[in-house]
Amino acid sequence: MSILVDRSTRVIVQGITGKEGSYHATACREYGTRVLGGVTPGKGGTVHEGFPVWDSVKDAVDAVHPDVSLIFVPPAFAADAILEAADAGIELIVCITEGIPVQDMMRVRRILDIRNEEGETVRLIGPNCPGIITPDGAKIGIMPGYIHKRGRVGVVSRSGTLTYEAVWQLSQLGLGESTCVGIGGDPVRGLNFLDVLALFEKDPETEAIVMIGEIGGDDEERAAAFAKAHMTKPVIGFIAGLTAPPGRRMGHAGAIVSGGKGSARDKMKALESYGIIVVDNPSVIGKTVAEALSKGDYRRVPTCH
């Protein structure tokens, strides 16, 4: 088991004829992901790098019934691309694009929320994220596949390379990962820490979860409150940005301490108060997970294997 994606997941790529889209569609296919083709308006009917291309997501859905759309279109058109995928009935949308205006994302989230309230299922991962990977199953994103190793730990993160850092440690220690979800560095996004924690809690293969947060907002705190109330598996947390000055944006649009809120110190304190194992040194994330698992003194759920 894993969460959200596995070997059977059928994927299309929006923006497949662009530089990024083309490169990563090929890399995902090489990893073993079932990439069925892609969408570029105006290029329907052509073949790109061996991938069939359609004019619209609707055409792609009619032709190959994908489960996931992976989006690489430029920021000015990304909100439209996400809504197009949702409108065509795609249930999981992964948007890699960085630099989408926040108000565009507010509108997108609102429309996705309404669709979900009306009984449809549409999930968004990102934007401004590395994507999602279930090792040895499906890589749907830009992360380097070979640092991953199938295993016991679920990873959810707002960052890219910092996640690779944690994944590398988990793989080297032989713990491996069940699924890694990069939820993205923007202030308004699709799936949040809390949503992903809930999925990991239900996944029998996941025995512990690494949650990598950063300054800005209060999503980590809300996820931690959820974990205390509803989770039996240990959660190991790291928050980046202890030394970040307030009011300055640290690369990610969402990484900013504003109005005295969202500082790393406050987040770490809150996480600890909710029973999350907080590490202040990212070099020891893997080791800390191993200790938590070997102690076995957490409220462990019965697993299927």
Next chain:
Amino acid sequence: MNIHEYQAKELFRSYGVAVPSGVVVDSADEARRLISEKQGIFSGNSSVYAVKAQIHAGGRGKAGGVKIAKSPSDIPGFVETLLGKTLVTHQTGPEGRLVRKVWIEEGAQISREYYLSLVLDRSSRRISILASTEGGMEIEEVSAAHPEKILTLPVDPEMGCKGFVGRRVAAFLGLPVTLYGAFSTMLSNLTRFFVETDCMMVEINPLILTADGRLLALDAKVSFDDNALYRQEKVLALRDLFEENELEIEASKHRLNYVKLDGSIACMVNGAGLAMATMDVIALAGGTPANFLDVGGGASKETVEQAFRILLGDPAVKGIFVNIFGGIVRCERIAGGIIAAAKDVKLHVPLVVRLQGTNAKEGREMLRESGLDLQVAEELFEGAQKIVQAVKGAK
């Protein structure tokens, strides 16, 4: 992106939000000329003026950046004092900000002061209206001491700010009922401004009720969403490069994400999250980070070379820590880039390179054999400790 008060006030005016009339000058002579020619605000019979230093930071009043002139003849003197002065406020950092422009506006008879702001609320994904009767105070202080004196209302950006919302805020502020209509219109205009120009934050502190019963935005602070600037030409035209750090401007030209900090150990990292974590680990090892620098995924020779030049442009830098996680771009290519760049730039401070990820062993081997004066690390914390030690040793 931030703009100056005078620019924000001009935008407010164009959106139907009342502000005091004023004029911006960059020399005392210009102020003298306008006064003697009785131009604009000096043509009427107003006698009180506010003379305000224009910098992108709050807390100007306390720092002596705002003067009240009781007569037009006092104005040039105040302009002279303020121009060229470095203002240090709680938001500027110890180095302060040089004043290059001064805004002169008509004084107003204040009857009451309020606080009003709109912010983009990431958790509710709405625009939040914040209003308080405690105008003129820092909202964080009010929030800590008297949270009941702040009203927070979410507004759906699609719907805009309707009359009932305006009336509710007006009632909370205790405005005279006769002003409910005017206040609602102003709030609705402000919300329209927020949505149409892709704001992140709009703050009026204080919003005043004048003795003759008018609502005026006495101060104006606006920040915009950097991601949306591509579609906000008019806003982008208001950018003041003097308010930004030279090294940061240089970095942005090379698509490097750089933020200057106060410490002495520079770092160069691929990825924003890892860059922040690297700063934290430098502090954990007993050093102080000199910057945030995300060189992106590639870390090619050209990128690394530009990054080195920017880091060395900061005289406070005593050592450099390069932390690259090789993912899609493998470590031996990254090592090659670092070696080539380090040779060209001629580093004069200690350098520690930590490579991890794909083919890291080969990459580290290349660095060791390069003949360059550098140390190699495997682990993040180990790298941070090495650079902190090296900087101490070099002193």
